[in-house]
Amino acid sequence: xxxxxxxxxxxxxxxxxxxxxxxxxxxxxxxxxxxxxxxxxxxxxxxxxxxxxxxxxxxxxxxxxxxxxxxxxxxxxxxxxxxxxxxxxxxxxxxxxxxxxxxxxxxxxxxxxxxxxxxxxxxxxxxxxxxxxxxxxxxxxxxxxxxxxxxxxxxxxxxxxxxxxxxxxxxxxxxxxxxxxxxxxxxxxxxxxxxxxxxxxxxxxxxxxxxxxxxxxxxxxxxxxxxxxxxxxxxxxxxxxxxxxxxxxxxxxxxxxxxxxxxxxxxxxxxxxxxxxxxxxxxxxxxxx
Amino acid sequence: xxxxxxxxxxxxxxxxxxxxxxxxxxxxxxxxxxxxxxxxxxxxxxxxxxxxxxxxxxxxxxxxxxxxxxxxxxxxxxxxxxxxxxxxxxxxxxxxxxxxxxxxxxxxxxxxxxxxxxxxxxxxxxxxxxxxxxxxxxxxxxxxxxxxxxxxxxxxxxxxxxxxxxxxxxxxxxxxxxxxxxxxxxxxxxxxxxxxxxxxxxxxxxxxxxxxxxxxxxxxxxxxxxxxxxxxxxxxxxxxx
Numbered sequence: 001x002x003x004x005x006x007x008x009x010x011x012x013x014x015x016x017x018x019x020x021x022x023x024x025x026x027x028x029x030x031x032x033x034x035x036x037x038x039x040x041x042x043x044x045x046x047x048x049x050x051x052x053x054x055x056x057x058x059x060x061x062x063x064x065x066x067x068x069x070x071x072x073x074x075x076x077x078x079x080x081x082x083x084x085x086x087x088x089x090x091x092x093x094x095x096x097x098x099x100x101x102x103x104x105x106x107x108x109x110x111x112x113x114x115x116x117x118x119x120x121x122x123x124x125x126x127x128x129x130x131x132x133x134x135x136x137x138x139x140x141x142x143x144x145x146x147x148x149x150x151x152x153x154x155x156x157x158x159x160x161x162x163x164x165x166x167x168x169x170x171x172x173x174x175x176x177x178x179x180x181x182x183x184x185x186x187x188x189x190x191x192x193x194x195x196x197x198x199x200x201x202x203x204x205x206x207x208x209x210x211x212x213x214x215x216x217x218x219x220x221x222x223x224x225x226x227x228x229x230x231x232x233x234x235x236x237x238x239x240x241x242x243x244x245x246x247x248x249x250x251x252x253x254x255x256x257x258x259x260x261x262x263x264x265x266x267x268x269x270x271x272x273x274x275x276x277x278x279x280x281x282x283x284x285x286x287x288x289x
Numbered sequence: 290x291x292x293x294x295x296x297x298x299x300x301x302x303x304x305x306x307x308x309x310x311x312x313x314x315x316x317x318x319x320x321x322x323x324x325x326x327x328x329x330x331x332x333x334x335x336x337x338x339x340x341x342x343x344x345x346x347x348x349x350x351x352x353x354x355x356x357x358x359x360x361x362x363x364x365x366x367x368x369x370x371x372x373x374x375x376x377x378x379x380x381x382x383x384x385x386x387x388x389x390x391x392x393x394x395x396x397x398x399x400x401x402x403x404x405x406x407x408x409x410x411x412x413x414x415x416x417x418x419x420x421x422x423x424x425x426x427x428x429x430x431x432x433x434x435x436x437x438x439x440x441x442x443x444x445x446x447x448x449x450x451x452x453x454x455x456x457x458x459x460x461x462x463x464x465x466x467x468x469x470x471x472x473x474x475x476x477x478x479x480x481x482x483x484x485x486x487x488x489x490x491x492x493x494x495x496x497x498x499x500x501x502x503x504x505x506x507x508x509x510x511x512x513x514x515x516x517x518x519x520x521x522x523x524x525x526x527x528x529x530x
Contacts, residue, residue, distance in 0.1 A: 160393070166386065167383050167394050173346070177344065177377060178397045179398035180366060180394075181366050
């Protein structure tokens with residue numbers, strides 16, 4: 001394979017990792033609420049602005065990174081408690097309207113505070129990571145994504161809290177019967193999803209630059225990735241993210257050109273919904289009547 | 290710490306409703322510590338609702354005292370923390386989690402984490418089939434195995450009171466015999482008080498010390514299992530066998 005193709009594949013894996021993280025955040029909320037959080041991208045964008053503000057104060061990158069992840073977590077928990085909880089039992093449509101409202105509010109508040117001027121955002125990865133196939137930032141963000149994924153996997157797989165969160169998302173009534181505080185588990189889920197989004201935002205900002213609308217396209221890719229992998233399957237969503245990233249880059253570079261890349265996400269979304277609505281690895285819901 | 294009258298659970302004037310539909314119309318009953326009590330009655334008599342009311346899963350009016358403390362206003366997850374485990378209608382297993390994860394969740398509120406593993410082994414001792422299925426998703430277990438898992442999951446709390454909703458439902462007669470024998474053994478060995486809801490009255494009266502018969506949300510009859518079993522008129526009119 002030519003160097004150019006290889007380079008596109010690796011660059012695709014780098015952005016794919018970001019789609020994968022965001023797709024995972026979508027899946028986590030979906031598993032608990034059966035709804036797609038349209039505001040996930042704007043939450044990530046807002047967190048990235050917080051990181052930018054912290055960096056402006058002269059703080060080092062990694063302390064600012066960790067603080068932002070913490071902020072993202074708190075933001076998610078607060079949004080769940082304050083905005084989502086009151087409408088939890090309402091119709092799907094009302095919740096979707098709340099999600100869209102959140103998207104609009106976060107977008108305009110960011111624009112109001114930080115203006116719509118595009119800002120550069122630094123990459124923390126040293127030139128030492130440079131290699132023939134990938135830029136330091138591409139390699140670095142793949143590594144960060146992998147660390148996030150491994151930590152999350154370990155958390156859900158091996159800790160009692162992770163187990164309780166999975167249980168609460170699956171079967172709230174039985175969870176209460178074993179003493180799990182289901183409401184708080186949902187809030188924690190939002191916090192984690194939002195924290196993952198914050199990481200994704202900080203990793204993509206050096207590539208797409210920082211502005212209030214930076215996550216629009218990214219969220220669309222993440223949504224396509226989640227659907228491709230199966231919206232109820234975390235592992236599938238992650239794989240879908242990487243596939244999406246590579247596909248987008250290869251087709252964009254050699255077949256359809258950069259202008260049509262976003263359309264690719266839409267084609268994929270429609271395609272999956274028509275051909276295989278449960279995605280590659282999603283479970284087919286069968287219910288006895 | 291038991292209440293003054295030696296009762297573990299005391300229910301007075303319990304009403305319950307689903308929306309506008311009233312299901313319980315002021316029922317009273319008590320359970321002595323270490324006893325097995327059967328709650329009998331036809332479909333729709335309010336047996337399942339009674340169990341749900343004890344756990345704060347349905348809106349109630351009335352008084353529920355457990356170990357002398359009022360619990361009727363507590364949330365389900367706090368009632369569980371008092372030591373009340375519930376094997377609900379339809380088993381309530383976590384279908385997508387493994388057998389062992391289901392058992393671990395049963396002990397979620399326990400502080401003595403070190404002994405949880407020991408108790409999981411104890412459950413495998415009672416129900417060896419579960420050990421074979423430990424890494425399998427609970428949803429793939431047979432009905433009987435899922436019922437064993439549901440009971441084990443509840444016992445993992447080390448409850449003082451175990452509420453069982455139709456444990457025989459949908460099980461082969463042999464499995465039912467096995468399950469009830471184990472329940473009886475657990476009651477004797479560990480002094481776990483049990484409240485069993487059953488449509489299969491003959492079976493429930495075999496293991497119970499006391500029984501209450503419900504009819505359309507009221508207690509119409511109560512007595513020792515022996516009394517109720519031996520009264521032919523009662524058996525025919527209320528228990529249908």
